[in-house]
Amino acid sequence: MKTAFHPLRTLAVAALCALTLSGTALARDIGDTTSTxxxxxxxxxxxxxxxDGLDAATKAKVNQTNARFGVKWLMSFANGDKTxxxxxxxxxxxxxxxxxxKANHLPVDSITEVPVTLDAH
Structure with a gap:
């Protein structure tokens, strides 16, 4: 049975795969219970x-506001037309x-907790 190509789903999977392949400090050990x-x-x-107007000053303001809530923006991926x-x-x-x-006036379509890191190696 052939599965239909869905570009947004493909982008989301690619984004999550990029996270696991990046080798950055994003991954926590699954057994790490010290992190809040x-x-x-x-x-x-x-x-x-x-x-289109997203610049360093805007990013800094978002990060400053996030810090008030104990939140840290690590990275973002966008589709081709940045919508x-x-x-x-x-x-x-x-x-x-x-x-x-809400404080940054940013929309939220969905939030998914991703506690598990799948390593490609």
Whole structure:
């Protein structure tokens, strides 16, 4: 049976695979119980052109606001026309992620906690 190609699902899978392949400090040992932060992928929808003005000052302001909620923006991936992003965050709770997004006036389509890292090796 042939499965239909779905570009957004493919982008999300690619984003998560890139995280596991990056070898960065994003991955925590599954047995690590000392960390109070959890890792989340946030999907957002934007009007076309909304991300065109994203500069270092805007990113710094988002990070400053996030810090008030104990939230850290790690990285984001965008589709080709920059109308969807898949953002990787760390934070204490999903509620903290949502509050930081609200304070930053950022949309949230969905939040998925991703506690498990699948290593390609």
């Amino acid at each position: 932060n959890h890792r989340y992928v946030i999907q957002r929808s934007f009007p076309k052109g909304a991300l 969807k992003t898949f953002c990787v965050y760390e934070g204490p709770t999903e509620a903290a992620i949502r509050e930081a997004a």
